[in-house]
Amino acid sequence: xxxxxxxxxxxxxxxxxxxxxxxxxxxxxxxxxxxxxxxxxxxxxxxxxxxxxxxxxxxxxxxxxxxxxxxxxxxxx
Numbered sequence: 001x002x003x004x005x006x007x008x009x010x011x012x013x014x015x016x017x018x019x020x021x022x023x024x025x026x027x028x029x030x031x032x033x034x035x036x037x038x039x040x041x042x043x044x045x046x047x048x049x050x051x052x053x054x055x056x057x058x059x060x061x062x063x064x065x066x067x068x069x070x071x072x073x074x075x076x077x
Contacts, residue, residue, distance in 0.1 A: 013061040029064040
């Protein structure tokens with residue numbers, strides 16, 4: 001679906017827990033997430049820490065949207 005959306009000219013960030021699958025399907029901007037049952041969070045954290053974790057992931061995805069790329073790129077920093 002990522003590739004189809006990008007064909008229309010809309011930049012997409014694929015946030016995922018299994019990066020090799022994203023690479024295989026051809027996603028261009030990939031942001032690794034936490035775990036399959038909780039990709040954008042960690043219920044073991046207290047609410048303040050979990051909110052900070054979620055904010056960090058969303059900010060990374062927004063940064064990836066702004067980044068010009070030539071090839072598939074994994075934004076894991």
